[in-house]
Amino acid sequence: MRVLVGVKRVVDYAVKVRVAADKKAVDLSNVKMSMNPFCEIAVEEAVRLKESKAATEVVAVSVGPKQAQETIRTALAMGADRGIHVQTDLRTDQELDSKAVASILSKICADESPDCVILGKQSIDGDFGCTGSMLASLMSVPQCTFAANIDFEKKTVERETDAGTEVVAFPSLPAVFTADLRLNEPRYATLPNIMKAKKKKIATLSASDLGVDLSSGNEVLEVFEPPDREAGVFVETVDELVGKLKDEAGVI
Amino acid sequence: LARYAPRAFRAAATVRRSLSALAEEEAFAPLRPAVTMFSEEEVAVRDMVSSWCKAELQPHVREMDREGEMKPEILQSLFANGLMGMEIPEEYGGSGMNFTSACIAVEEVAAVDPSFAILVDIQNTLTNNAIRFWGSQELQDKWLPRLATDTASSFCLSEAGSGTDAFAMKTTAIPSADGSYYTMNGSKLWISNSKEAGVFLIFANAAPEKGYKGITAFVVDANTPGITVGPKERKMGLKASSTCPLTFEDVKIDASCVLGEVGMGYKYAIEILNEGRIGIAAQQLGIAKGAFNATMPYLRERKQFGQAIGDFQGMQHQVAQLATEIHAVETMTYNAARMKENGLPFVKEASMCKLYSSQVAERVASKCIEWYGGVGFTEDIIAEKFYRDCKVGSIYEGTSNIQLQTIAKIIANEWE
Numbered sequence: 212m213r214v215l216v217g218v219k220r221v222v223d224y225a226v227k228v229r230v231a232a233d234k235k236a237v238d239l240s241n242v243k244m245s246m247n248p249f250c251e252i253a254v255e256e257a258v259r260l261k262e263s264k265a266a267t268e269v270v271a272v273s274v275g276p277k278q279a280q281e282t283i284r285t286a287l288a289m290g291a292d293r294g295i296h297v298q299t300d301l302r303t304d305q306e307l308d309s310k311a312v313a314s315i316l317s318k319i320c321a322d323e324s325p326d327c328v329i330l331g332k333q334s335i336d337g338d339f340g341c342t343g344s345m346l347a348s349l350m351s352v353p354q355c356t357f358a359a360n361i362d363f364e365k366k367t368v369e370r371e372t373d374a375g376t377e378v379v380a381f382p383s384l385p386a387v388f389t390a391d392l393r394l395n396e397p398r399y400a401t402l403p404n405i406m407k408a409k410k411k412k413i414a415t416l417s418a419s420d421l422g423v424d425l426s427s428g429n430e431v432l433e434v435f436e437p438p439d440r441e442a443g444v445f446v447e448t449v450d451e452l453v454g455k456l457k458d459e460a461g462v463i
Numbered sequence: 464l465a466r467y468a469p470r471a472f473r474a475a476a477t478v479r480r481s482l483s484a485l486a487e488e489e490a491f492a493p494l495r496p497a498v499t500m501f502s503e504e505e506v507a508v509r510d511m512v513s514s515w516c517k518a519e520l521q522p523h524v525r526e527m528d529r530e531g532e533m534k535p536e537i538l539q540s541l542f543a544n545g546l547m548g549m550e551i552p553e554e555y556g557g558s559g560m561n562f563t564s565a566c567i568a569v570e571e572v573a574a575v576d577p578s579f580a581i582l583v584d585i586q587n588t589l590t591n592n593a594i595r596f597w598g599s600q601e602l603q604d605k606w607l608p609r610l611a612t613d614t615a616s617s618f619c620l621s622e623a624g625s626g627t628d629a630f631a632m633k634t635t636a637i638p639s640a641d642g643s644y645y646t647m648n649g650s651k652l653w654i655s656n657s658k659e660a661g662v663f664l665i666f667a668n669a670a671p672e673k674g675y676k677g678i679t680a681f682v683v684d685a686n687t688p689g690i691t692v693g694p695k696e697r698k699m700g701l702k703a704s705s706t707c708p709l710t711f712e713d714v715k716i717d718a719s720c721v722l723g724e725v726g727m728g729y730k731y732a733i734e735i736l737n738e739g740r741i742g743i744a745a746q747q748l749g750i751a752k753g754a755f756n757a758t759m760p761y762l763r764e765r766k767q768f769g770q771a772i773g774d775f776q777g778m779q780h781q782v783a784q785l786a787t788e789i790h791a792v793e794t795m796t797y798n799a800a801r802m803k804e805n806g807l808p809f810v811k812e813a814s815m816c817k818l819y820s821s822q823v824a825e826r827v828a829s830k831c832i833e834w835y836g837g838v839g840f841t842e843d844i845i846a847e848k849f850y851r852d853c854k855v856g857s858i859y860e861g862t863s864n865i866q867l868q869t870i871a872k873i874i875a876n877e878w879e
Contacts, residue, residue, distance in 0.1 A: 245510070281503065281506070281507075284503065284507065285507065285510075288507065288511075399511055399514060399515050399544055400507065400511050401511075401543070401544045401545045401558075402508060402511070402544060402545030402546065402549060402558035402560060402564075402568075403545045403553060403556075403557070403558045403559065404545075405504055405507045405508065405511065405558075405560075406504065406553065406558060406559045406560060407553075409503075409504065
């Protein structure tokens with residue numbers, strides 16, 4: 212089984228982001244970038260499939276600038292076999308949208324014919340959570356999103372929803388899975404594996420090579436921080452509390 | 464050649480500026496990297512080690528300091544992730560990386576727990592490298608795989624009567640009549656990580672009548688009968704790192720344990736410690752950065768007289784001064800590492816970065832406590848731990864006075 216994983220280079224989860232002066236985007240200068248945490252979980256799942264001999268090859272794909280190759284290298288150091296880098300200088304946190312990425316991935320899947328595609332459920336910069344579903348639709352294959360557990364034998368997936376865990380069955384492979392936080396705990400790339408990753412191959416393509424139009428249907432008008440949290444109000448009685456919740460906050 | 468290069472470079476830069484066409488620019492020599500520009504693998508090492516430290520090491524630092532113990536699971540994880548055999552070749556199960564990568568790992572670990580950093584430093588820059596440089600094939604085959612995967616080591620040079628005056632050591636290892644084994648008697652003091660170590664690199668005199676020219680290095684299994692590891696010292700800092708005396712009573716050591724040649728131990732000790740100094744500088748750099756980074760957010764949070772204390776000019780000047788010194792230590796340390804990798808003489812530079820980094824670490828750690836104010840004096844804040852941990856930096860692996868002496872001697876030779 213060949214597994215294809217998507218890995219996205221995003222602002223590191225620990226960074227406190229700031230809005231750029233022109234209010235058009237987040238300020239990325241000198242900011243630490245890392246692999247999207249949900250993509251790490253996707254890579255981990257794929258590598259485990261290889262270790263259990265269920266998969267024979269893991270291919271890591273990233274769409275982004277030249278530095279996206281570092282992210283692919285991290286996937287290779289975690290155990291992926293080879294990488295594909297689709298080069299673009301569009302901002303991957305807002306100019307490149309889910310439809311463009313899904314279109315690119317579907318073209319790659321047409322060439323690579325993976326039996327299974329695992330993506331992160333969402334990226335921590337865009338947070339759209341659409342790419343996996345769009346890809347499955349473009350490929351006309353089943354989708355199992357927010358996967359907290361995938362059983363390839365029984366062909367079932369446990370999905371995390373707001374109401375709780377639901378178990379869905381997928382009829383066949385190929386299928387697209389998107390990884391939820393609970394799917395696994397990703398490994399560190401051990402130092403020997405970082406060195407081994409140097410020898411693994413990364414192919415570079417451009418969107419035009421794949422015949423994909425990257426123009427977005429959306430335009431970002433403004434990026435701003437949420438309003439500062441205001442000080443709370445002390446109430447004297449429960450009645451006053453209920454009154455405020457009903458009349459002022461409008462939540463009951 | 465070094466004298467001509469700067470002039471040629473300046474000329475090239477002038478010509479490059481006056482010609483705007485890209486083609487002409489590309490005809491000149493490629494741009495030389497900054498000292499702090501690291502290779503892709505070196506960046507990957509830094510990222511991986513700092514992630515590992517944050518998740519696996521950080522939550523247990525205070526407890527291990529209080530208990531004076533290293534948690535075995537963390538030690539195992541160090542091995543499993545390849546941090547204990549960084550320059551050991553892949554064939555032996557090591558990570559096959561370069562010296563700079565080892566320094567980066569030491570720095571990143573030190574920024575979280577200097578006790579673990581000294582363990583990683585001694586293993587990689589002293590024991591592993593000494594065995595790789597001078598060990599027989601048999602010794603390398605026997606120990607390198609174990610050092611890479613599960614065996615910690617200790618560097619056993621100092622004694623009660625010989626610290627800086629290392630060659631005045633009293634421990635002897637007298638050869639048997641047929642030379643097939645040595646009998647070791649004596650003791651060592653201040654041996655780092657001796658409780659955890661599975662192997663000791665011991666310096667002892669195999670021919671006391673020859674003075675220091677009898678000193679020989681031995682690679683000895685910690686379980687060898689006759690070796691006793693004494694109780695841990697109660698130290699001011701680096702508490703999680705065990706520091707114990709060792710006693711040797713008629714310890715029989717096979718001749719195959721001799722590292723390199725008999726009587727060359729003094730030379731091996733000097734040479735390996737010269738490079739080990741760069742590793743210590745990396746540790747001190749990590750301490751300085753760790754303390755500084757742990758304190759900067761507080762300068763924004765803490766408000767007095769209606770403003771963040773980080774906005775007072777007095778504070779800003781102190782921050783700028785120390786950030787400058789940390790930057791100087793960083794460039795010195797990694798420059799010395801590159802000089803070593805490039806086969807250039809580096810003894811002076813290694814001494815300089817060890818000397819200066821320990822001074823800067825102490826200044827930074829001390830100021831960080833002050834910047835925190837009263838709470839910085841408590842165990843609630845990590846600054847006091849960095850302050851306690853950094854003090855030995857100006858003492859071990861060559862005291863600051865010795866570093867000054869080393870630097871002065873080399874400079875005197877340059878001006879002969």
